[in-house]
Amino acid sequence: MNAKASWLDYRERGSRGATRFMKWLALRCGRRVARLFLVPICAYFLLFSPRARNTSREYLALALGRRPRLTDLWRHYFTFATTVLDRVYFIAGQFERFDIEVRGIELLRRTLARGRGCLLLGAHLGSFELLRTLAPEYRLPVNVVMYEDNAANIAAVLNPLLDPALRTRVIVPGEVDTMLRISECLARGELVGLLGDRCAGSEKAVMCRFFGREAAFPQGPLLLAHSLRVPVMLLAGLYEGGRRYVIHVEPFCDEPRGDRAARAAWIGEWAQRYAERLEHFCRTAPYNWFNFYDFWSRSPR
Numbered sequence: 001m002n003a004k005a006s007w008l009d010y011r012e013r014g015s016r017g018a019t020r021f022m023k024w025l026a027l028r029c030g031r032r033v034a035r036l037f038l039v040p041i042c043a044y045f046l047l048f049s050p051r052a053r054n055t056s057r058e059y060l061a062l063a064l065g066r067r068p069r070l071t072d073l074w075r076h077y078f079t080f081a082t083t084v085l086d087r088v089y090f091i092a093g094q095f096e097r098f099d100i101e102v103r104g105i106e107l108l109r110r111t112l113a114r115g116r117g118c119l120l121l122g123a124h125l126g127s128f129e130l131l132r133t134l135a136p137e138y139r140l141p142v143n144v145v146m147y148e149d150n151a152a153n154i155a156a157v158l159n160p161l162l163d164p165a166l167r168t169r170v171i172v173p174g175e176v177d178t179m180l181r182i183s184e185c186l187a188r189g190e191l192v193g194l195l196g197d198r199c200a201g202s203e204k205a206v207m208c209r210f211f212g213r214e215a216a217f218p219q220g221p222l223l224l225a226h227s228l229r230v231p232v233m234l235l236a237g238l239y240e241g242g243r244r245y246v247i248h249v250e251p252f253c254d255e256p257r258g259d260r261a262a263r264a265a266w267i268g269e270w271a272q273r274y275a276e277r278l279e280h281f282c283r284t285a286p287y288n289w290f291n292f293y294d295f296w297s298r299s300p301r
Contacts (some may be wrong), residue, residue: 016153023157026088031097031243034085042077052292059295062211063286072287079287083127083239084154090133091161097243100130104233104249105138108191111231112140117186119225120193121252122235123278126288130237131247132193133166141190143169145182147200173200186230193235196221196274197291206268208275211282215296217275222267226256232270234277238285248281 026034046053056076060068089097111118120142122128128144135142159167171181171192185192196218199205205216225232232252239245253270282289 016156019153019157022085023088023161026085027092031085031089035082038078038081038085042074042081046073046077049292055292055294059289059291060286062213063282063289076287076289079239080290080292083129083288083290086127086239086245087129087154088158088161090127090129091158093133093163095134095137099242099244100134100247101245102131102134102138102247102249104247105140107233107249107251108140111233112189112191115189116255117188117190117192117230119186119221119230119232120191120235120249121196121221121232121274122193122237123195123197123281124290125197125236125278125281126238126285127245128193128195128235128237130245131235132169133162134247135191136163136165141169141185141188143171143182143185143190143192145171145173145178145192145194147173182224183228186228194221194224197278206271208272210275210296211279213296215275217271219267219271222270222274223263225253226263226266229255231255234274236281238281238288240285250277252277 022034022037025037053073056073057068060072060076064072086098089095108118120131132142132144171178171185173194182192199216199218204219206219207214208217209215210217222232231254234248234250234252236248237245238248252274256266
């Protein structure tokens, strides 16, 4: 993949000490007080992160259909900061602080009742953390494939709060046993969540139309679904402001069919459909998109 910069190179900013302080503040003083501290934090990053600011402006112009104002950039930054803060409460199991609606949960239950696993395909849109931490409340066996290195400070500070049973359900991509663990989870009739909007390292990509422009999306999630012959559902945990989150679960593709020769065409077709649904959610909740890098700068291998 040719890229001006891979998203993996966009390391988190801020010290581990500051992250610990925000965790302490959130749990000790409550969400209202902690959100006040997000104001100077967002102001700092809005002023001193020109690269992220420019990519935010580029994206918002497409999602809003107009030239974004400074207030739009601020709302984009503050929405991101809020979902990071709320991750503290989700990991700590304090869901009573929020108004959470889950739409489509019965679809997951019916799929699991058939005794086969399912992939949950999300994006860096809203809070992916919400469903995996809420899953035990709904008795859903949700495993997640996720990188933690590019957010090592947050992971190191928050993971001790996480239920040990949930920690065992994290699958690190690119490891020797990654595919084996995913396959075993699906064979047990469990759910495996992964994100489908970022290409990592040398991962192969497919070009799709996204907001009327060409963008590269990873082949990996759909290749996995085709190889293992499992259905895929879309997942989006959107933050709607205040205390409200809405988790959307919707059917995407049933058990993939077709031989190896037709696989590339199948992946191209469904990657485009994924891009279209992602664009729909971005237009519905434009400030929930958290890819603060040049998303349209890449080309596939």
